Amino acid sequence: MSKDQILRVEDLVAYYKTEKGDVKAVDNVNFFLKPDEIVGIAGESGCGKSTLLNILYGFVESPLKVLSGHVLMDVDGDEIDIIHKDKNEIEKLWWKHVSYMPQSSMGVLNPVIKIEDQFIEIFDKLDENLAKNEIRRKVEENLNVLGLPREVLSSYPHQLSGGMRQRVVIAMATIQNPRIVYTDEPTTALDIVVQRGILQTITKLQEQTKNTFVIVTHDMGMHYQITDRMIIMYAGKVVEIGETENIFRKPLHPYTLLLIESLPRLGDRSERKSIKGSPPSLLNPPKGCRFYPRCPYATRECAEKEPPLTEIQRNHHISCFRPLR
Amino acid sequence: MSIKILKSLKDNLYTLKSLVAGDAKLIVGLAILIIFLVMGFVLPSFSPYKSKGWSQVTRDVPPCWEHPLGTTSTGQDLFWLLTFALQNSLILGMVVASVGTFVGVVVGLVAGYRGGYLDGLLSSLSDIFIAIPSFPILILLAALFLGRIHILMLAAVFCLFNWPWAAKQTRSMALSIRERTFIDSASFSGIGMIGTIFGEVMPLMIPWILANFVNTVLVAIGAEAGLATIGVSSLEEATLGTMIYWALRYQAMFRGHWWWITVPVGVIVILFIALFLISLVVSERFVLGKDRR
Amino acid sequence: MRPIVKYVITRMTSYFITIFIGITICFLMPRFVPLDPVTIMLSRIKSVARINPEAYQAMRETFLEIFGLKGTLQEQYFNFIRRAIIGDFGISLAAYPSKVNFLIAIALPWTIGLLATVSFIAWIFGNIIGLLAVYYKDKKISSALQWLSIAVYPIPYYIIALILIYVFCFWLRLFPLMGGLPIGFKLSLDFRSVLTIIYYSFLPGLSIFVVSLGWWMLSMRALSINLSKEDFVRFAKMKGLRGRVILIRYIFRNALLPQVTSLAMGLGTIFSGSLVTESLFSYPGIGQLFYLAISENDVNLTMGVVTLSIIAVSTSALVIDLIYPLIDPRIRYGGR
Numbered sequence: 044m045s046k047d048q049i050l051r052v053e054d055l056v057a058y059y060k061t062e063k064g065d066v067k068a069v070d071n072v073n074f075f076l077k078p079d080e081i082v083g084i085a086g087e088s089g090c091g092k093s094t095l096l097n098i099l100y101g102f103v104e105s106p107l108k109v110l111s112g113h114v115l116m117d118v119d120g121d122e123i124d125i126i127h128k129d130k131n132e133i134e135k136l137w138w139k140h141v142s143y144m145p146q147s148s149m150g151v152l153n154p155v156i157k158i159e160d161q162f163i164e165i166f167d168k169l170d171e172n173l174a175k176n177e178i179r180r181k182v183e184e185n186l187n188v189l190g191l192p193r194e195v196l197s198s199y200p201h202q203l204s205g206g207m208r209q210r211v212v213i214a215m216a217t218i219q220n221p222r223i224v225y226t227d228e229p230t231t232a233l234d235i236v237v238q239r240g241i242l243q244t245i246t247k248l249q250e251q252t253k254n255t256f257v258i259v260t261h262d263m264g265m266h267y268q269i270t271d272r273m274i275i276m277y278a279g280k281v282v283e284i285g286e287t288e289n290i291f292r293k294p295l296h297p298y299t300l301l302l303i304e305s306l307p308r309l310g311d312r313s314e315r316k317s318i319k320g321s322p323p324s325l326l327n328p329p330k331g332c333r334f335y336p337r338c339p340y341a342t343r344e345c346a347e348k349e350p351p352l353t354e355i356q357r358n359h360h361i362s363c364f365r366p367l368r
Numbered sequence: 369m370s371i372k373i374l375k376s377l378k379d380n381l382y383t384l385k386s387l388v389a390g391d392a393k394l395i396v397g398l399a400i401l402i403i404f405l406v407m408g409f410v411l412p413s414f415s416p417y418k419s420k421g422w423s424q425v426t427r428d429v430p431p432c433w434e435h436p437l438g439t440t441s442t443g444q445d446l447f448w449l450l451t452f453a454l455q456n457s458l459i460l461g462m463v464v465a466s467v468g469t470f471v472g473v474v475v476g477l478v479a480g481y482r483g484g485y486l487d488g489l490l491s492s493l494s495d496i497f498i499a500i501p502s503f504p505i506l507i508l509l510a511a512l513f514l515g516r517i518h519i520l521m522l523a524a525v526f527c528l529f530n531w532p533w534a535a536k537q538t539r540s541m542a543l544s545i546r547e548r549t550f551i552d553s554a555s556f557s558g559i560g561m562i563g564t565i566f567g568e569v570m571p572l573m574i575p576w577i578l579a580n581f582v583n584t585v586l587v588a589i590g591a592e593a594g595l596a597t598i599g600v601s602s603l604e605e606a607t608l609g610t611m612i613y614w615a616l617r618y619q620a621m622f623r624g625h626w627w628w629i630t631v632p633v634g635v636i637v638i639l640f641i642a643l644f645l646i647s648l649v650v651s652e653r654f655v656l657g658k659d660r661r
Numbered sequence: 662m663r664p665i666v667k668y669v670i671t672r673m674t675s676y677f678i679t680i681f682i683g684i685t686i687c688f689l690m691p692r693f694v695p696l697d698p699v700t701i702m703l704s705r706i707k708s709v710a711r712i713n714p715e716a717y718q719a720m721r722e723t724f725l726e727i728f729g730l731k732g733t734l735q736e737q738y739f740n741f742i743r744r745a746i747i748g749d750f751g752i753s754l755a756a757y758p759s760k761v762n763f764l765i766a767i768a769l770p771w772t773i774g775l776l777a778t779v780s781f782i783a784w785i786f787g788n789i790i791g792l793l794a795v796y797y798k799d800k801k802i803s804s805a806l807q808w809l810s811i812a813v814y815p816i817p818y819y820i821i822a823l824i825l826i827y828v829f830c831f832w833l834r835l836f837p838l839m840g841g842l843p844i845g846f847k848l849s850l851d852f853r854s855v856l857t858i859i860y861y862s863f864l865p866g867l868s869i870f871v872v873s874l875g876w877w878m879l880s881m882r883a884l885s886i887n888l889s890k891e892d893f894v895r896f897a898k899m900k901g902l903r904g905r906v907i908l909i910r911y912i913f914r915n916a917l918l919p920q921v922t923s924l925a926m927g928l929g930t931i932f933s934g935s936l937v938t939e940s941l942f943s944y945p946g947i948g949q950l951f952y953l954a955i956s957e958n959d960v961n962l963t964m965g966v967v968t969l970s971i972i973a974v975s976t977s978a979l980v981i982d983l984i985y986p987l988i989d990p991r992i993r994y995g996g997r
Contacts, residue, residue, distance in 0.1 A: 102899050134901035143899050150892035155914050155990055164910075168902050199990040215900075492675075498926065499679040499978065503933030504951075504970035505686060508963060511955040512694040590817040594937045597819055598952055612823070616941075621831055633823050637816055644815035 055112035083270035397645030408454030461585035472534025480542025494532030750965030755957035772946030787877020
C-alpha cells in the first residue's frame with residue numbers, strides 16, 4: 044500500500060438477505076482513505092453509507108453478507124484484508140487500530156455501570172495489563188482534552204446530558220489513538236449549539252492526533268464545515284469522490300449538485316429545491332445509472348449502461364456520463 | 369367519522385385473523401380448547417343426568433363402557449359431571465375475563481391517554497388493588513358465606529381484583545403509543561380522543577388484549593379451583609374445583625378411586641397448558657417495539 | 662429533595678395506605694354479608710342444648726363482644742383498628758382458649774421458612790437458567806427447558822401438589838403426606854431436626870418451587886432476548902467485548918431490575934398459592950390455620966390471619982422495593 048493510503052476499498056459488494064430477496068446495499072464500491080484527514084460519506088437515507096461503514100469497521104452480522112471485494116488496511120506496515128479475516132483477529136484491531144462511534148449516543152452506554160468502569164472494560168478487552176490508577180489517569184487526560192470534568196468518571200450515563208454522553212463516546216473511541224475512527228451521524232438528536240461543540244471537538248482532536256476520521260452523515264452542512272474530502276453515495280454506489288472545497292465550489296455529478304442545493308443558505312430566500320422522486324429499490328436495481336429516473340440531465344446512454352468511476356480531474360472521481368462542466 | 373370507526377373495526381378484525389395463521393403451538397392450543405368448549409357447551413344438553421343431585425348412579429364404579437370415566441362416591445357419572453363442571457368453570461372464567469379486561473383496558477387507556485389528575489387517581493387506585501393480596505380476602509369472603517356463596521358473587525369479586533392488572537399494562541402501552549407522532553397527527557386532524565383511541569391505538573393492542581383475556585380465564589378458573597379445594601367455593605355447583613374438593617373429601621386417592629381425582633386434575637392441567645399456549649403465541653406476535661412500525 | 666428520598670417516602674406512603682385499605686375491606690366485609698356469625702353460633706348451640714332466654718341473651722352479648730360486633734359501626738371500626746395496631750386479635754374459638762396471636766406466632770415461622778426459602782431459590786435458579794438458555798439458545802436443551810417451563814408455569818401450585826402427592830406419597834411412597842413434622846416429634850437444635858423438617862417440607866416446597874422456577878426462567882429468557890436488541894448491547898458487541906462480559910454485565914444486570922420488581926409484585930400470588938398447598942399437606946403454617954379457622958367458623962382467627970396476610974405480603978414487597986435502589990443507579994441518583 045502506498046504511503047499516502049491507509050485503507051483501500053476494492054470492488055466491494057455486500058447485501059442484506061431478506062425474505063423478499065437480496066438487497067444490494069453496497070454495490071461495487073471503490074475508494075481509499077489517506078492518513079491525517081477527515082473524510083465525509085454523504086448521501087440520502089438508505090444509500091448504503093451506514094452499511095458501508097460497518098463493513099469497513101469489520102462488523103458484519105447476519106443478515107448482512109459481503110459478497111466480494113477487499114477492504115485493505117495498513118496495520119503496522121502489514122496489509123490486512125478485513126473481509127477475509129477471522130472474527131477474532133478483527134476484534135483485536137477494534138478500539139486499538141480502528142474504532143467506531145455509533146449513531147445515537149442516547150442509549151449506547153450501559154445504564155447500570157459507571158462510566159469509569161466502562162472505560163476499564165475497554166482496556167480489559169485489549170488485554171492491556173495496566174493498573175487501575177494508570178487507566179484512570181489516562182482516561183482523565185483524555186476527558187480533559189474533550190472538555191469533560193473529572194466527575195464524569197464516577198457518574199452513570201443517565202446523569203449526563205446528551206452532549207456529554209457523545210463526548211464520552213468520542214473519548215472511548217479515541218483513547219487508544221486508533222488510526223481510523225469511523226463515526227455514524229455524530230450529532231443526531233443533539234441541539235444545534237451542542238452540535239457545533241461536538242464538531243469543534245472532533246476537529247481539534249484530529250488536528251492533535253493526526254489520525255483519519257470517517258464521518259457518515261446526510262447533513263451536507265456538516266460535511267462543508269469539517270471534512271477535507273467527501274465520498275458521495277447513491278443507491279449503494281459511489282457517484283463522486285473529491286476534495287470538499289472542490290465539490291462544493293463546483294460539483295460535477297448532478298446528484299451532488301442537487302444535494303448541495305437542498306441546503307438552506309443564509310441570505311438566500313429562494314425556495315429550497317427538494318429532489319423529486321425517491322431512490323430505487325435495491326432489491327432489483329435498474330440496469331443503467333441508478334440516478335437516471337431523477338436526473339434532469341439524463342440521456343438514453345444513462346439508462347442503458349452503468350457509468351464507471353473515472354478520475355475526471357486530479358483527485359476527483361465521478362461515475363457519470365454527463366458530468367456538469 | 370363513522371366510516372373511520374368502521375374501517376378501524378375492519379382493521380381490528382384483520383389483525384385478529386392474521387394472528388391465527390399457522391403455528392404448531394397455536395393449533396395444538398386451539399384444538400384442545402375447542403374440544404373442551406364443545407364438551408362444556410354442547411354436550412351438557414345431551415346429558416342423561418342432572419348436573420346437581422347425588423345418588424343418580426351406582427357409586428364408585430371404575431371406568432367402563434357404561435360410564436366412560438367411572439362414577440363418584442356421591443353417585444354421579446364422572447363424564448357428564450365433567451361436562452357440567454367445564455361449563456361452569458369456563459363461564460366463570462370468561463365472565464371474569466370479559467369484565468375484568470374490558471374495565472381494565474378502558475381505565476388504562478383513559479389514564480394513559482388523558483394523563484394528569486385522572487391518571488394519578490386511577491393509577492393509585494389500581495396500584496392499591498394490585499398490592500392487596502386478593503386470595504386471603506377471597507377466602508374470607510367465601511368463608512363468610514359458609515361455602516354457599518353464589519358463583520356469580522365469586523366472579524364479581526374476582527373481577528374486582530383483576531381489572532388493575534390489565535389497567536396498568538394498558539396504561540403503559542397507551543403512554544408509549546401516545547409518544548408516537550402519528551397519534552398526534554391524528555389528533556391534529558380533528559378526530560378527537562375516542563376516534564383516536566379506537567382507530568389508531570386499539571388495533572395495535574388487539575393481540576395483547578386477546579392474550580390477556582385468555583390468561584385471565586386461566587387465572588380465574590385456577591383461583592376458583594383453589595378456593596374450592598379448601599372448601600370455600602360454591603360447593604353445590606359442579607366446577608372443576610368442586611370436583612377436586614369432593615374427591616378429596618371422600619378420600620378418592622387413598623381408597624383407590626383414582627379416576628375421580630385424576631380427571632379434574634388432568635383436565636385442569638391440559639386446559640391450562642392449552643390456554644397458556646394460545647396466549648403465548650398471540651403475545652409473541654405482538655411487538656410494540658421499534659422493529660414493527 | 663434527593664430522588665432516592667422521594668422514592669422511599671412514596672413507597673412507604675403507599676405501603677401504609679395499602680394496608681389501611683386492605684384492613685378496612687376486611688373489616689367491612691363480614692358486616693355486609695347477610696349471614697350473622699353470632700346467630701349461626703347460637704343456633705348451633707341451641708340445636709344441641711336447651712337454653713333459657715336470659716342465658717341466650719348473655720351468650721349473645723358475650724359473642725358480640727368477642728367478635729367485636731358491639732356498638733355502632735364507627736365504634737367497631739375504631740376498636741378494630743386499635744386492636745390491629747396493638748396486634749391483639751382476641752381469642753380463638755376453634756382452639757379455645759388459645760389466643761389468636763399465639764396460634765399465628767407458631768404457624769408463621771413455618772410459612773415464612775417455606776416460602777422465603779423456596780421463592781428465593783427458585784428466583785435465583787430461574788434467572789440463571791433463563792439466562793443460560795438464551796446464551797446456549799441453539800442447543801437442544803435450551804428449547805427443552807423452554808417447553809418444560811411452558812408446560813409447568815400455568816399450572817396452579819396446588820395442582821402440582823396433588824400430582825406430587827399422588828406420585829410420591831401414594832404411588833411411590835417415598836415421602837410423607839403430612840408436612841412439617843411427624844406426630845410426636847420433639848424439635849431440638851440439631852442436625853436430625855433440620856433434616857426431618859426438610860424431609861417433611863420437601864413436597865410442599867417442591868410444588869411451589871417447580872412452578873415459580875418455570876415463571877422466572879421464561880421471563881428471564883424473554884427479557885434477555887429483548888435486551889440483546891438494545892443499542893448499548895449492540896455497541897458492546899462492536900467494541901469487541903467478550904461474550905461472557907456482555908452476557909453478565911450488559912444483559913443480566915439490566916434484566917435483573919425488572920425481575921426484582923416482578924418478585925415484589927408476585928409475592929402476593931406466591932403467598933396465595935401456598936395457602937392451598939399448605940392445607941393439602943396439613944403443613945403447620947398459616948394456610949393450615951386458615952383452613953381451621955374457616956371450617957370452624959372462627960371469626961377472630963380468620964380476621965387475624967387475613968389481616969396478617971395483608972401485612973406480611975405488603976411488608977415483604979416493601980422490603981424488596983427498598984432494596985431496588987441499591988441495584989438500579991437510575992433511582993439511586995436521579996437523572997439530569
